Amino acid sequence: MITHDAGARGFGSDNNSGIHPEVLAALADANGGHQAGYGADAYTARLQEVFRSHFGDRATAYPVFNGTGANVVALQAACDRWGAVVCAESAHAHVDEGGAPEKTAGLKLLPVPAVHGKLTVEGIAREARGFDDEHRAQPQVVSLTQATELGTVYRPEEIRAIADFAHARDMRVHLDGARLANAAAHLGLPLRAFTTDVGVDLVSFGGTKNGLLLGEAVVVLDPALNRGLDRLRKSSMQLASKMRFLSAQLIALLSGDLWLRGARHANALAALLHERVRDLPGLRVSHPVEANAVFVTLPAAALAELHEKFFFYDWDGAAGEARWMTSFDTTPDDVDRLAEAARAALGAR
Known part of the structure; x- marks a missing residue:
């Protein structure tokens, strides 16, 4: 019983897309018969091999339901009960997770300014201090997002510099990889080249934004952080009883290309959209377009007109900034329609 226009696509989020047909087929293939629950199944066992092919032989993957859960579990694994996490002011963990890392995990977040969403050593240093001060939450983790919430991508050498700075202070490095695949596509590098090989300790690996029904994974790159993580996943309500269906999706996503x-x-369609709108009078592109997001500022009247035709989010309403996201199923025609509508809205002014 279809209750929506199955041909409609917007630019609100890559979460709004459907399930990739190859993932849907993998779910159907995994559906026969019985398998042991809670991860003691053939698919979750196979998933470990798949993740190690991307992140190295020491990697261990823990499937979870969603990105917030992945971040909460991962940050708990890397922190003591009195620990704190340095992150960007725009970090999803800080802005868009309802306070879950603080409410559920009991961790203090220490947000710092970032450049187009990217942390710098200088910014991290503002809060990476007071390690021996019992009156202050102890900074124990630096959390990066790759690709960032503003659509930009860290280069491997940038992550290495941050990891070296953090490790010199006995801090861990967590990477929120909800759009890790988009970062890899932009960089043209394997996943381990800007994670394992440059000092990242654990990753929240995203699948939902790249064609999964649901499902992410906490990927532990430093085996020392495996201790108790299975219990943290359970106590954080992220342990799936029918885990084979999370694992089967991730296998379909990662075992090939x-x-x-x-x-x-998705990146290519964002680049196309950027090319189509960047020179429109009255429109300004706010951040470099490196992954699958285009941030623009527009006059209020033009934004209102576009909202009548397309679904997307206003990012900074006071500044007239909007975010346009592309997905694995965005088409060139979708981009053309939005670009032409933007041209008309600005021309109408």
Whole structure:
């Protein structure tokens, strides 16, 4: 019983897309018969091999339901009960998770200014202090987002510099990788080249934004952080009883090149949209377009007109800034329609 226009696509979020057909087929294939629950199944066992092929032989993957859950579990694994997490002011964990890292995990977040969403060593240093002060939450983790919430991408050498700074202070490095595939597509590098190989300790790996029904994974790159993580996942309400269906999706995504195909397509459509609108009078592109997001500022009247035709989010309403996201199923025609509508809205002024 279809209750929506199955041909409609917007630019609100890559979460709004459907399930990739290859992932949907993998779910159907995994559906026969019985398998042991809570991860003691053939698919979750196979998933470990798949993740190690991308992140190295020491990686261990813990499937979870969603990105907020992945971040909460990962940050708990890397912190003591009195720990704090340095993150960007725009970090999803700080802005868009309802206070879950603080409410559920009991961790203090220490947000710092970032440049187009990217942390710098200088910014981190503002809060990476007071380690021996019992009156202050102890900074124990630096949390990066790759690609960032503003659509930009860290280069491997930038992550290495942050990891070296953090490790010199006995801090861990967590990477929120809700759009890790988009970062890899932009960089043209394997996943381990800007995670394992440059000092990242653990990753929240995203699948939902790249064609999964639901499902992310906490990927532990430093085996020392495995201790108790299975219990943290359970106590954080992220342990799936029918885990084979999370694992089967992630296997479909990662065992071949589906993860990269979808990300490359989404990135390419964002680049096309950027090309189509960047020179329109009255429109300004706010941040470099490196992944699958285009941030623009527009006059209020033009934004209101576009909202009548397309679904997207206003990012900074006071500044007239909007975010346009592309996905694995965005088409060139979708981009053309938005670009032409923006041209008309600005021309109408």
